[in-house]
Every structure is written in structure tokens, then in C-alpha cells.
Amino acid sequence: MLDIKDLHAGIDGKEILKGLTLHVGTGEVHAIMGPNGSGKSTLANVLAGRPKYEVISGTVTYQGKDLLTLPTEERSREGVFLAMQYPVEIPGVNNIYFLKAALNAVRKHRGEEELDAMEFLQLAREKMKLVELDEAFMSRGVNEGFSGGEKKRNEIFQMAVLDPKLAILDETDSGLDIDALRIVAQGVNALRSEKHSVLVITHYQRLLRYLVPDFVHVLADGRIVKSGGKELAEELEQKGYEWIEEEVAAAR
Amino acid sequence: MSSVLDREIPLSAIEPEHIDGEPERVRHIRSQAAERFNALGWPTTRLEEWKYTSLAALASNDWKFDRKLPNDRTGTSPFGEKAAAELMFVNGMLYANRASLANEHPGIRIVPMREAMDSELFAQHFARYADYEKHAMTALNTALWQDGAYIEIAPGTVVEGFIHICSISGPVKEHPVMTQLRNLIVAGRGSQITVVETFFGAGPYFTNAVTEIVAGEGAVVDHYKYENESLDAFHIGTVQIHQERSSNVTSRTIALGGGLVRNEINAALAGEGASLSMEGIFVLSGRQHVDNHTVIDHVAPHCDSVELFKGVLDENARGIFDGRIIVEPDAVKTNSRQTNKNLLLSETAVIDSKPSLEIHNDDVKCNHGSTIGQLDEEALFYLRSRGIGAEEARNLLVYAFASEIVERMKVPVVRETAAGALFLRMPGRMAEKLGRTEEVIN
Numbered sequence: 001m002l003d004i005k006d007l008h009a010g011i012d013g014k015e016i017l018k019g020l021t022l023h024v025g026t027g028e029v030h031a032i033m034g035p036n037g038s039g040k041s042t043l044a045n046v047l048a049g050r051p052k053y054e055v056i057s058g059t060v061t062y063q064g065k066d067l068l069t070l071p072t073e074e075r076s077r078e079g080v081f082l083a084m085q086y087p088v089e090i091p092g093v094n095n096i097y098f099l100k101a102a103l104n105a106v107r108k109h110r111g112e113e114e115l116d117a118m119e120f121l122q123l124a125r126e127k128m129k130l131v132e133l134d135e136a137f138m139s140r141g142v143n144e145g146f147s148g149g150e151k152k153r154n155e156i157f158q159m160a161v162l163d164p165k166l167a168i169l170d171e172t173d174s175g176l177d178i179d180a181l182r183i184v185a186q187g188v189n190a191l192r193s194e195k196h197s198v199l200v201i202t203h204y205q206r207l208l209r210y211l212v213p214d215f216v217h218v219l220a221d222g223r224i225v226k227s228g229g230k231e232l233a234e235e236l237e238q239k240g241y242e243w244i245e246e247e248v249a250a251a252r
Numbered sequence: 253m254s255s256v257l258d259r260e261i262p263l264s265a266i267e268p269e270h271i272d273g274e275p276e277r278v279r280h281i282r283s284q285a286a287e288r289f290n291a292l293g294w295p296t297t298r299l300e301e302w303k304y305t306s307l308a309a310l311a312s313n314d315w316k317f318d319r320k321l322p323n324d325r326t327g328t329s330p331f332g333e334k335a336a337a338e339l340m341f342v343n344g345m346l347y348a349n350r351a352s353l354a355n356e357h358p359g360i361r362i363v364p365m366r367e368a369m370d371s372e373l374f375a376q377h378f379a380r381y382a383d384y385e386k387h388a389m390t391a392l393n394t395a396l397w398q399d400g401a402y403i404e405i406a407p408g409t410v411v412e413g414f415i416h417i418c419s420i421s422g423p424v425k426e427h428p429v430m431t432q433l434r435n436l437i438v439a440g441r442g443s444q445i446t447v448v449e450t451f452f453g454a455g456p457y458f459t460n461a462v463t464e465i466v467a468g469e470g471a472v473v474d475h476y477k478y479e480n481e482s483l484d485a486f487h488i489g490t491v492q493i494h495q496e497r498s499s500n501v502t503s504r505t506i507a508l509g510g511g512l513v514r515n516e517i518n519a520a521l522a523g524e525g526a527s528l529s530m531e532g533i534f535v536l537s538g539r540q541h542v543d544n545h546t547v548i549d550h551v552a553p554h555c556d557s558v559e560l561f562k563g564v565l566d567e568n569a570r571g572i573f574d575g576r577i578i579v580e581p582d583a584v585k586t587n588s589r590q591t592n593k594n595l596l597l598s599e600t601a602v603i604d605s606k607p608s609l610e611i612h613n614d615d616v617k618c619n620h621g622s623t624i625g626q627l628d629e630e631a632l633f634y635l636r637s638r639g640i641g642a643e644e645a646r647n648l649l650v651y652a653f654a655s656e657i658v659e660r661m662k663v664p665v666v667r668e669t670a671a672g673a674l675f676l677r678m679p680g681r682m683a684e685k686l687g688r689t690e691e692v693i694n
Contacts, residue, residue, distance in 0.1 A: 048637050051629060076639035084637075088630045092652025101648075102638035109639070141652070142634075158638060 001026045001166055001197040002067075007058035008222075009046045015056060016042040018222035024166070027194035031208055031233060032201045034219035035241040040201045041085060043219070044170035047199075048082035049075055062166065076102075077109035079165030083155040083172045090142040095154075096124065098142050099161055106162055127160040131187050149180040156187035167191060168199045173207035185210030205237035218244050263315060265290050269396045275369050278378070285384040285394035292388040304572045304604050305514055305543040310486045315430035315458050317398065318343050329418055330450055330478075334665045336413030337362045339401045342420045343457070344431035346399050351415075359409030359443070361402070365434055368402035373438050381464045381520070382492040389488050389514075393462040397434035400461075403447065407440035407468070414446040414474075414663050419461065421453035421485065428456050435463040439471040439499075446474040448666055452509065456484040463491045467499035469523065474502045476666055477517075480509035480673060483538065490516040497523030497552075504661060505532035505544070505561075506670050513542040521548070521555035521583075532561040533657045535674060536569035536601075543572040548590075550583035550616075557587075562657055563594040564650055565601035572604045577618065579611040586613075590620035595653050597627065651675065 002024040010016040016039045024030050034040050045053045047060065049072035060067040067075060090098075103123075104114040115123065128135060131153045143151050152172050159167055172184055188198060188211050200213060208216075208230065216232040217224045220241070225248050226232065236244070266289055268282035294311040295302040329338060337354035339362065340347045351362035361368075368374045384391040401417040421431045439445050451459060459481060467473045473493075481487045487510040495501055505515055519528050534542045548557045563571045573592040594603045605622040627649050635645035654674055661667040 050633055050637075071642070072633065072636040073639050073641050073645075076637055082637055084634070088628070088634045090628075090631045090634065090649070090652060092655040093635075093648050098635070098638070098640075098648070101644070102635075102640055105639040105641065105644075162638065 001028075001063065002199070003059075003061040005059045005061075007043075007046070007060060008056040009042060009053060009058070010056065011042065011053050016222055017046070019058070020219070020223055022217065022224060024197050024199060026197055028215065029192065029198040029200065029211070029213045031213040031216045032199065032219050032224075033203070033205070033216060033233065033236055035245070036203065038219045039222040040203075040219055041170055044082055044085070044168050044201050047075075047080065047168055048072060073105070076162075076164075077106050081159050081162055081164030081167045083152070083159055083167065083169045085170040085172075085174065087143050087151045087155055089144050089146070091144045093142045095140055095142050096121075096138045099124065099158060102158070103161055124161060127157055130160055130190055131157045132183050133157055148175050149177065152176060153180065153183055153187075156184050160187055160190065163191070165195065166197045166199065168201065170201050171203060172200075173202050173204060181207055182210055205233045208233045220244055220248050263294075263311065263392070266392065266395055269317075269398065271366060271369075271398065275375070277375060278369055281379045281384075282395050285379075285391045288384055289388055289391035289395055292391060295388050301545065301574070304574070305512070305541065307512075310458060310512065313428055313458070316424075316427050317432075318424045318427070318429045329416065330452070330669060331416055331448075331665045334413075335416035335448070336411065338416040338418060339364060340418040340420065341399060341431070341433055343422070343424070343429050344398055344400075344419070344433045347420070354411070354415070357409070359406035360411060361404040362415060363402050365397070365400040365402045365436065368404075368436070371402075371404070373404055374402065374436065377438055377464065377466050378436055379464075381466070381494045382462050382490055387490070389460055390462055390490055393432050393434055393460050393490075396432040397462070398432060400434035400436070400463075402435070403437045403445070405439045405443040405445050405471075408442045409440065410444040411446070414448050414666075417447065417449045419449070419451045419453075419459065421451075421457040421459055422482070423455045423457055428458065430458040430460065433459070433461040435461070437463065437465045437473070437475075439465075439467050439473050441468040442470045443468065444472040446476075446663060448476040448478065448663060450478045450480070451487060451489070452480045453482045453485060455482055457482070458486040459488065461487075461489045463489075465491065465493045465501070467493065467495045467501050467526075469497045470499060471496070472500045474662060475504070476661070476663065477503075477505045477515070478666065478670065479505070479507045479513065479515065481513070483509060483511050483540065485510050487513045488516075489514070491518070493517075493519035493528070495519060495521050495523060495526040495528065495555075498525040499523065500527050502529045503531070504657070505534075507532065507534035507536075507542050507544070508673055510542065511540060513540070515542070515544045516546070517544070518547040519549065519557070520551055521557065522551045524552045525554045526552065527556040528558070530557065530559040531657050531660070533563075533654050533670075534561070534571055535564040535654065536571055537566040539568050541570045544574065545572075546575040548575075548577045548588070550577070550579045550586045550588065553582060553584045553586070555583065555586055557589070559590040560657065561592045562654060563592070563603055564597065564654060565594065565603055566597040568598075568600045570602045572606075573622065574604075574606045575620075576608045576610060577620065579609070579613060579616050579618065581612045584613055584615040586616040586618065588616070588618040590618075592622040593653075594622070594624045595627065595650065596624060597650070647675070
């Protein structure tokens with residue numbers, strides 16, 4: 001599904017990812033954990049194609065295509081979804097209109113017929129239940145006046161509607177209470193299948209209790225320094241990140 | 253009447269253009285106004301109020317009156333048959349009158365100005381608010397106007413639907429013509445009325461329109477000015493609002509067209525407890541120049557005014573917001589807010605924003621502010637990250653910026669026309685898709 005090789009990237013002339021290599025197979029759920037400043041968000045943003053992030057070297061292959069040459073919207077249409085750490089508020093752009101336009105752009109790209117208003121509403125209602133979002137939110141502006149938790153649930157709702165092949169969750173769990181966390185996990189678990197891959201980027205292990213990953217990687221100073229199974233997340237939770245950083249320092 | 257047709261009016265020194273049989277008071281006002289115009293001359297950029305807009309190109313032209321239809325155009329209303337009543341003017345002369353049904357109501361009188369000059373309320377209000385002593389363009393209109401709409405609503409009458417005053421202009425046989433439309437709206441005590449003025453046309457011409465609105469005690473008046481003149485046209489328009497006690501006026505200006513446009517929207521809150529909402533949206537591209545000039549005069553105590561003007565400027569367009577709020581010494585407990593927000597879509601578009609407050613007592617709550625910004629890169633990225641193409645994302649955000657004002661428009665056909673026109677102005681033609689959104693929202 002996703003093959004990242006020796007990726008060097010950064011922002012404002014500062015190198016943050018310093019040779020990151022990661023392979024995500026189809027149907028797998030990977031968690032990337034790491035302390036603040038290790039490059040977690042840079043990785044998410046580079047994969048989604050956020051402007052201002054510069055790729056210095058390395059390759060990212062997604063389903064056999066060079067992901068880095070695709071414009072942001074093409075990546076999305078090809079099935080890459082980024083649940084953002086800080087979803088923006090866009091007053092005046094109606095949530096439902098926005099999501100319908102997005103879904104139809106994706107469907108058109110896939111050669112599928114565009115959904116009409118009724119079909120779309122039916123799908124949206126079904127997915128809203130999954131993330132326990134009130135329908136009233138849908139007629140408001142995108143994320144307008146949403147609480148932090150509502151914004152994150154809206155991200156998961158959009159993910160559920162767009163049905164991406166590769167979902168990247170950038171610290172979706174930060175700042176969520178336990179109920180919201182459970183709802184987010186529920187949304188992601190519903191997407192899980194042998195055809196979908198998920199990359200969960202997080203600082204904490206909490207979310208991983210509900211969303212059990214197949215693989216856990218530790219990111220430190222722009223590189224994956226340790227990989228393992230789900231038990232690695234628990235170890236990190238107990239011991240913190242210091243021992244990893246010490247290990248890395250000792251190996252230099 | 254024929255005396256004014258097909259005749260050049262040299263605008264360097266004007267003569268009053270009397271209408272046959274006009275009452276003595278109107279004759280007198282016309283003559284005075286002509287004298288004032290000749291004394292004041294064309295406004296120049298040396299005047300503080302005109303510092304951003306030069307009328308040199310306008311003043312040097314020769315303009316004619318003509319009520320023939322412009323070349324190859326027929327007068328069709330942009331709103332079809334949706335208005336409760338409609339007066340349509342071509343080059344400032346009456347072309348179609350669809351007011352008879354509304355006039356069956358004893359409290360409603362909608363007639364061309366020419367037919368209203370003998371009425372008592374006309375005599376009482378005409379030329380009383382739009383100041384031809386000080387303002388040259390108002391003087392020009394007052395001296396030259398040939399027709400327009402007169403709307404008189406009796407106390408307590410609620411007019412269902414909206415009344416449409418439609419101005420269509422265009423040159424006749426290559427001759428540049430001018431439209432000097434003059435309207436007077438008198439809403440009696442406790443009445444309610446919605447009036448929509450539209451301006452459009454083709455080719456080069458010059459519109460100089462003046463509308464006076466009197467909102468009587470407790471009257472509710474919604475006024476729309478929808479300006480979509482030809483890109484070769486000059487448009488100068490003054491809306492002068494006079495509010496009596498506890499009246500409630502909403503003024504909305506939509507400026508989309510015109511090569512050189514001056515929108516003057518002025519209101520005097522003259523009676524205690526009056527409230528005013530003044531909104532405007534201007535969307536410009538190419539080399540358009542649109543100067544929005546507003547004055548809100550708080551004369552009486554306990555009045556509220558909220559003003560919001562938004563501008564979207566692309567390419568080499570030039571926009572101006574010059575808004576003044578005056579709080580007179582007696583206007584204690586005034587509550588006033590003035591905001592101007594602008595979105596620049598190109599490096600070469602220019603906006604001058606000049607909100608100002610002039611407060612003459614210390615028992616008021618007033619604030620004002622203006623912003624100038626570009627499209628939000630974060631929002632653009634967000635939309636694109638969901639599969640929406642760059643151009644469509646840009647259009648969505650521009651529409652979102654303007655929609656705050658468009659979506660508050662209460663008359664559905666005006667709102668839809670404005671929304672459609674906004675999308676047509678953007679690349680990518682989103683109008684159709686917008687039509688479909690409405691279903692989704694509802």
C-alpha cells in the first residue's frame with residue numbers, strides 16, 4: 001500500500017524527517033508514536049501534500065504511484081485521507097455541501113457515478129450515526145463553532161463517507177475525552193478490512209487500547225528507531241520516551 | 253416630453269429639464285438644483301469625499317436622454333413575474349408598468365414619479381432628504397430626472413412580496429445616453445415593505461440615480477440595490493434613507509457590474525429607537541472601480557445601527573469603502589457597529605478602506621474596524637485534501653466569504669440571483685452546483 005524510503009523532509013528550510021523508512025501493507029494498521037518534535041506531524045503533512053512542507057530526498061510510493069508528485073486533491077481522490085490534528089473552520093461553506101462535493105470528486109475519479117442529493121444524504125446519515133454526530137451539525141459551516149471533540153469526530157465522519165484506502169490519523173486522539181476517543185476508535189475500526197490500511201500517529205497509547213494496531217513504530221529525531229507489535233505501545237506508556245532516546249543516543 | 257428626447261445635454265452647464273405640468277415646487281427645486289450643480293461643478297478628487305474616484309472621463313462625455321430601447325435589447329425583468337409589482341425603466345423612462353394588481357389594495361400606491369407629483373406626501377417629502385445643496389451628483393439628478401418610481405404605503409399596510417424597480421440602460425444608435433432615475437418611497441407609520449432596485453444594461457452609458465426612502469414611525473423597510481451594470485457603464489447611485497421613531501430599515505447593496513461605480517448609501521436615524529442594518533457586498537474584477545460611500549447619521553437617542561460591507565477584488569480591480577458614522581450631540585445611548593472586510597484575490601487588486609466615527613456625545617457604544625486579507629491557505633488545503641480541485645476550492649472560499657451577506661437576503665429570487673451571479677463571476681462556473689445545494693440543505 002505505502003512504501004516510504006529514506007525520506008528527508010522539512011519546513012522553512014529546517015530538516016525534520018531525516019531518513020524515514022516505513023512499509024505499510026494492505027489491510028494493516030500501523031501506529032507511529034514519538035515525543036513532541038520527533039517529526040510525526042511532518043510525516044502526516046508530507047503524505048497529504050500540505051504546501052510549505054518540502055521534500056528533500058527519498059521516495060514515497062503509494063499503490064505503485066509516486067505519491068509526492070501528485071497534487072493534494074489527486075492524493076485524496078486516489079484514496080489517501082488525512083484526519084487533521086487541527087481541522088480548520090470554514091464559515092460559509094456548508095458541511096454537507098462540502099462533503100458531497102468531495103465525495104463526488106472522489107467517485108468521479110474512481111469512474112463511479114456521482115451521488116444525487118438523496119443518495120448522499122442517506123449515506124451521510126448512516127455514517128453520522130457511527131460517529132454519533134448530530135444531524136444539526138451538518139447544515140452548519142465546516143467545523144464552524146464545533147468543539148475540539150466535534151471537530152475530530154467530523155474528521156472521522158468525513159473519513160467514513162469518503163472510504164479511503166489509506167487513512168492517516170494525525171494525533172486525532174489529542175485532547176479527547178474517553179467517550180470521544182471511543183467514538184473515534186469505533187469509526188476507524190469500522191473502516192478496518194483487508195483492503196484498508198491505517199496509519200495512526202499519536203503521542204499517547206490511550207487510543208491504541210480501542211484501536212489495536214498490528215505494528216507500532218517509534219519515531220525519534222526524524223527516523224523510525226524502533227518497531228514492534230502492540231506490546232511496544234504499552235512499554236512506551238509505562239517507561240515514557242526517554243529510554244528510547246537514550247538508546248538512540250547510545251547507538252550513535 | 254419630446255423636448256428632451258434625442259437631445260444632447262451639455263453637462264458643463266446644465267438647464268433644468270422641466271416636465272410638462274410639473275407643480276411649482278418641483279419646478280423651483282429643479283431650477284435651484286441646476287444652479288447648485290453649475291456652481292458646485294463636477295466633484296473632483298480634491299474633495300475629501302471623492303479623493304479616490306475621478307469623474308473626469310464621465311464629465312468629458314456628451315450624454316443624451318433617450319427612452320428608446322437600447323440597440324437589440326428588449327426589456328426583460330431579471331426576476332420574471334416574481335415581484336408583487338414592478339416598474340421597469342429604460343434609460344430612465346417608463347417602459348413597463350406591472351403595478352396595477354398591487355394598486356388594487358387601498359393602502360398601496362405604486363406609480364411612475366410623473367404621475368405622483370400632485371400628491372400631498374410627494375410634496376411633503378420629495379427632495380427633502382437627498383441634499384442637492386451640497387452634493388453635485390444629487391443636484392444633477394434633481395435638475396434632470398424624467399421619471400422613476402413613487403411608492404406610497406399607507407399606515408399599517410403590510411405589502412406581501414417585493415416591489416421591483418428595474419432600470420435598464422444602453423446606448424441608442426451608438427449615442428451614449430444617460431439615465432437620471434429618481435425614486436421616492438414613503439412607508440407610512442407601522443407599514444411594512446420590501447423594495448428591490450436593479451440596475452443593468454449593455455454598452456456604454458451613464459446612470460445617475462437617486463432614491464429617497466422615508467420610513468415612518470414603526471415602519472419596517474427592506475431595501476435592496478442590485479447593481480449589475482454593463483462593464484462599460486458609469487453608475488452613480490444615491491440611496492438616502494430617513495428614519496422616524498422606532499422604524500426598522502435594512503439596506504442591502506450588491507455591486508457586481510459597472511466600469512466606474514459610486515454607491516452612496518446614507519441614512520439618518522432621526523427618530524428615537526430607530527434601527528438600521530446596512531450591508532453591502534461588492535465583487536470586482538478586470539479594471540472595475542467601485543467606490544462605496546456611506547454615511548449613517550445618528551440624530552436621535554436610543555438608535556442602533558449595524559453596518560457590514562464586504563469586498564472581493566480580483567485582477568486589477570479597485571475598491572473603496574469609505575464609511576462614516578456620525579453621532580450627534582443629542583443621540584445619547586447610540587449603539588453602532590461598522591465593519592468592512594475585504595478579500596484580495598490578486599496581487600494587483602487594490603482596496604482603500606476608511607471606516608470612521610465622529611462622536612459628539614459620550615454616552616454611546618460604537619466600534620468600527622476593517623480587515624484586508626487573502627484566501628486562507630489552511631482552508632484551501634483542507635478542501636483540497638478532501639478531493640476538491642484547487643479552482644473549485646478557491647471558488648468555494650470566495651463564495652463562503654460573500655455568503656454571509658448573500659444568505660441573509662430574505663427575498664429568495666434576489667438571493668438566488670445574487671448567488672448565481674457571484675458564481676458566474678468565478679472561474680469554474682459553480683452556479684449549477686449551487687442550485688443543487690439548496691436541496692441538500694433543506
